[in-house]
Amino acid sequence: MKKIAPLLLLISALSTPAGAEQTAATAGTIEVCVSNIRSSNGTVGVALFNTKKGFPGKNEKAIEGKNVPAGEQCVVVFENVPYGTYAVSVLHDENGNGKMDKAFLGIPKEGFGTSNNPKLKMGPPSFSDSQFDLAQQKMTLNINMKYLRNPEEKK
Numbered sequence: 001m002k003k004i005a006p007l008l009l010l011i012s013a014l015s016t017p018a019g020a021e022q023t024a025a026t027a028g029t030i031e032v033c034v035s036n037i038r039s040s041n042g043t044v045g046v047a048l049f050n051t052k053k054g055f056p057g058k059n060e061k062a063i064e065g066k067n068v069p070a071g072e073q074c075v076v077v078f079e080n081v082p083y084g085t086y087a088v089s090v091l092h093d094e095n096g097n098g099k100m101d102k103a104f105l106g107i108p109k110e111g112f113g114t115s116n117n118p119k120l121k122m123g124p125p126s127f128s129d130s131q132f133d134l135a136q137q138k139m140t141l142n143i144n145m146k147y148l149r150n151p152e153e154k155k
Contacts (some may be wrong), residue, residue, distance in 0.1 A: 090145065
């Protein structure tokens with residue numbers, strides 16, 4: 001019995017630091033830098049999704065969302081995000097009504113963007129075109145706003 005106790009202490013001492021390191025490195029920070037914002041009117045909303053369900057326009061399905069005043073460039077930070085696969089959507093809500101305003105045939109009147117800045121196709125960008133893997137302590141995403149309509153066009 002006396003020989004077993006020191007062996008257990010040695011095993012415990014050797015295994016604890018490795019286990020502690022693995023649990024400490026399971027979450028990171030995502031910094032979202034939004035550029036090409038055409039005006040300082042309204043707010044810029046940034047939503048973080050971990051599934052395609054609701055992406056990109058149904059922010060209530062996002063795991064986290066933040067709004068900041070619009071400016072030339074906006075930065076939003078999501079902290080303590082568990083490592084995994086995500087996508088980010090951005091809306092420049094110029095009139096402050098809390099939603100994406102659309103014109104005929106659903107064409108957005110306000111600015112939008114998603115992670116990876118995918119090329120525009122018919123319809124909104126997909127989760128798979130916008131997804132990225134968070135597997136490090138800090139990640140920076142640069143998203144360029146896209147505007148399909150001029151604000152002076154007839155409403």
